[in-house]
Each structure stands twice: as structure tokens, then as C-alpha cells.
Amino acid sequence: MKVDFYRHPLSKSDAAAIAGVLDTPFLTTGKVCASVERQLEEYFGVPYAIMVNSWTNGAFAVLLALDLQPDDEVIVPAMTFIATANVVVLAGGTPVFVDVDPGTLLMMPHAVEKAISSRTRAIIPVHLYGQMCDMRGIQDVVHRACSYARRPIIIEDCAHCFEGTREAYRPGRHSDVAIFSFYATKNVTCGEGGAAIFNSEELYQSTLESRSHGMSALAIDRFSNGRYNHWDMNRLGTKANLPDLLAALLPQQIATIDDRLPERKRLADRYRAAFKGGPLRLVDQIDTTVSAEHLFAIGIGNDARDVAIARLNEAGVGVTVNYRSVPELHFYRRQLERSDNAWPVAKRWGNETLSLPLFPGLCEAEQDYVIATVKRAVYPLAAS
Numbered sequence: 435m436k437v438d439f440y441r442h443p444l445s446k447s448d449a450a451a452i453a454g455v456l457d458t459p460f461l462t463t464g465k466v467c468a469s470v471e472r473q474l475e476e477y478f479g480v481p482y483a484i485m486v487n488s489w490t491n492g493a494f495a496v497l498l499a500l501d502l503q504p505d506d507e508v509i510v511p512a513m514t515f516i517a518t519a520n521v522v523v524l525a526g527g528t529p530v531f532v533d534v535d536p537g538t539l540l541m542m543p544h545a546v547e548k549a550i551s552s553r554t555r556a557i558i559p560v561h562l563y564g565q566m567c568d569m570r571g572i573q574d575v576v577h578r579a580c581s582y583a584r585r586p587i588i589i590e591d592c593a594h595c596f597e598g599t600r601e602a603y604r605p606g607r608h609s610d611v612a613i614f615s616f617y618a619t620k621n622v623t624c625g626e627g628g629a630a631i632f633n634s635e636e637l638y639q640s641t642l643e644s645r646s647h648g649m650s651a652l653a654i655d656r657f658s659n660g661r662y663n664h665w666d667m668n669r670l671g672t673k674a675n676l677p678d679l680l681a682a683l684l685p686q687q688i689a690t691i692d693d694r695l696p697e698r699k700r701l702a703d704r705y706r707a708a709f710k711g712g713p714l715r716l717v718d719q720i721d722t723t724v725s726a727e728h729l730f731a732i733g734i735g736n737d738a739r740d741v742a743i744a745r746l747n748e749a750g751v752g753v754t755v756n757y758r759s760v761p762e763l764h765f766y767r768r769q770l771e772r773s774d775n776a777w778p779v780a781k782r783w784g785n786e787t788l789s790l791p792l793f794p795g796l797c798e799a800e801q802d803y804v805i806a807t808v809k810r811a812v813y814p815l816a817a818s
């Protein structure tokens with residue numbers, strides 16, 4: 435049997451939404467994006483949303499809007515996808531890595547408290563695998579740091595968590611901005627894309643500009659009222675806007691995302707039940723959290739992870755690694771000049787973890803095959 439790591443939920447029926455955009459004269463950021471923005475504002479209960487063409491470019495636009503200087507620090511977790519840290523470097527700031535909780539792999543308020551200083555401009559908690567960080571706790575740490583001349587802003591990395599909650603709050607509740615990814619494998623996808631939701635009008639307005647080269651008007655507004663309107667450039671920006679052609683794939687997925695979560699949860703629970711009591715390390719589930727169940731990561735418990743990947747691939751099971759510890763990667767090792775053990779939890783997990791197939795549409799026979807293959811091929815490695 436062959437079980438892909440991921441199969442997207444889109445089908446030919448979604449082509450009608452794209453055809454609808456082709457029928458209009460406007461392909462890029464326009465009315466469809468505007469309507470998805472209203473949909474997101476309503477779903478998350480926030481005043482402002484902006485569609486972007488990836489999480490990465492959305493976060494880059496937000497950080498450009500902050501006008502980061504080289505001494506400005508941004509606190510990021512060591513266990514995340516590289517994009518979380520890379521955008522800080524791209525925007526001219528300095529990432530400060532903090533280690534994560536050994537059970538949940540999430541950034542913890544006490545780690546932020548230790549790392550925060552008058553140089554901190556922003557903090558990027560990452561809702562890894564679908565479980566939200568303690569946003570209330572992180573916001574309290576920031577409030578306690580209010581004596582600094584500039585309050586650090588909180589940017590939630592929600593690439594793994596669209597529909598999850600913690601203590602019943604959603605992303606965007608305890609932060610200045612929360613950024614989503616609609617990349618091909620995400621729970622909501624349009625191939626490449628993303629969105630940022632804001633509580634602060636000031637940050638929203640400046641990101642609206644930095645998303646489009648710092649221009650004061652979007653293309654759709656430059657040609658409104660049947661005539662050409664001049665625009666000005668107020669700040670340096672990037673090109674991070676999402677075309678309507680891709681945004682057209684989103685409204686239906688957003689409308690049904692909560693109905694699709696039980697299926698993800700059922701599959702994740704089946705894995706958890708099957709591996710309970712076995713030699714693998716599983717991610718701790720927080721009682722007060724409804725996980726978006728984006729990824730199902732397991733830990734082998736030793737350095738046999740790459741042998742495990744080879745065995746699973748040989749048996750036709752698609753797997754990935756989410757993630758190796760970011761400060762251990764060559765680029766950051768060269769930059770950081772820190773001792774090897776500064777982020778021991780992220781380093782250990784990054785050396786031992788791999789992720790198994792998890793997506794609505796994974797059928798029980800396929801999942802049973804993955805479970806049986808893990809037990810046959812990976813358990814002996816994990817136990818040794």
C-alpha cells in the first residue's frame with residue numbers, strides 16, 4: 435500500500451469559484467479578497483484582516499511596518515519552521531531563540547519573560563502542530579514589560595492553527611496580529627496564500643501599505659471611478675498581496691472548517707490510542723485546548739529517526755520532519771555563536787521527530803496500515 439503524507443481537499447468543483455473570477459476584468463487583489471477579509475474578521479471577532487500571498491510575506495510586511503533596526507530583537511521559539519525566524523532577519527532585526535516546553539513543544543510565557551528586554555520589538559509565539567500557546571500568559575509578560583519605551587508587539591504564528599482554541603479564545607484575541615498560512619498542506623489552503631488579522635488599526639493601516647510596496651492605494655483603488663488616481667509611497671514595502679484568483683478557493687473552506695475538525699480529531703485520536711503505552715514520544719495534549727490537529731508528530735526517543743524515515747518510506751508511507759531545531763541549522767549556527775546546548779529541548783525533539791499522514795480523507799485502512807508499519811518498523815528502533 436502507498437499512503438501519501440498529504441492529499442488536499444480541493445476538487446474540480448472548486449474550479450467554478452476560479453471561473454467566476456475569470457469572468458471579471460480583475461484577477462489580482464480585489465472584491466473576492468475583500469469579502470474573505472470580512473469573513474475572517476467575523477470568524478475571529480477582530481476588526482481588521484488583510485489577505486497575503488503567504489505567511490512568510492505577511493509576516494515580512496508586518497515587520498517592515500514596524501521598521502525594525504539591527505539592534506531590535508524578536509523572540510521566536512527554537513522549534514518551528516524556519517520562516518518564523520527568517521522573516522526577522524529579512525526585515526533587518528535580530529531573532530532571539532527561546533527553548534520550548536518538553537511536553538507540548540510550545541513557547542512558554544516564562545521563557546519569554548527571561549528573554550524580554552528593552553530591545554525586544556516583537557514576540558512570535560507559534561501554535562505548533564495545532565495547539566495554541568498560552569497567549570494570555572504571554573500577553574501578561576508583555577504587559578509587565580510596559581516600562582520599556584516601546585511595548586513589544588505580539589505576532590501569533592497561526593500557520594498550524596486556524597480553527598483551534600485555548601480556554602475558548604481563538605487566535606487574534608490576545609495579540610496585536612495573528613498570521614495564517616494557506617499553503618498547500620494547511621487545514622485551509624489555496625496552494626499558496628495567507629492572511630493577517632489585527633486588533634490595532636495603526637498596525638493594520640501600515641501593513642496594508644507595506645504589503646504593496648508601501649503604496650498608498652491598491653491597484654483596484656488606483657483605477658476606481660473610471661479614472662486613474664495617483665498614489666504616493668509612504669514607506670518601504672514588499673509585494674505580499676493575494677490575487678482574487680486564489681482567494682476564490684477560500685470562502686467555502688472557511689465556512690466549513692469547524693465541521694471538518696472532528697474528522698481530523700478522530701484520526702489524531704486513533705493514532706494516540708494506537709500508540710498509547712508504546713515506546714514513542716507523543717505530544718502532550720493540553721486540557722483547555724482544542725487543537726486544530728494540523729500535524730501528527732511522533733518522537734523516536736533516540737537518534738534512529740532517519741532510519742525510521744527510510745523504513746517508512748520503503749513501506750510506502752509518506753512522512754516529513756516538523757522540524758529540526760532552527761538555531762541548529764547552518765545559517766543560524768554561523769550567526770549565533772552560541773553553545774550547542776542553549777535550546778536542549780528543541781535540539782533533542784528536532785533530532786528524533788517525524789510526522790505521520792493526517793488529513794481528512796485519510797481512510798481507516800490507510801491509517802491502519804500506517805499504524806501497523808510504525809509498530810513493525812519503528813517500534814524496535816524506538817525501544818533500542
Ligand SMILES: Cc1ncc(COP(=O)(O)O)c(C=O)c1O
Pocket residue numbers: 487488489490491514515517518560591593594614615616617627628
Ligand atoms: C509554523 C510555520 N510558520 C510559518 C510558515 C510559513 O508559511 P508560508 O509557506 O505560507 O509562508 C509555515 C509553513 O509551513 C509554518 O509551518
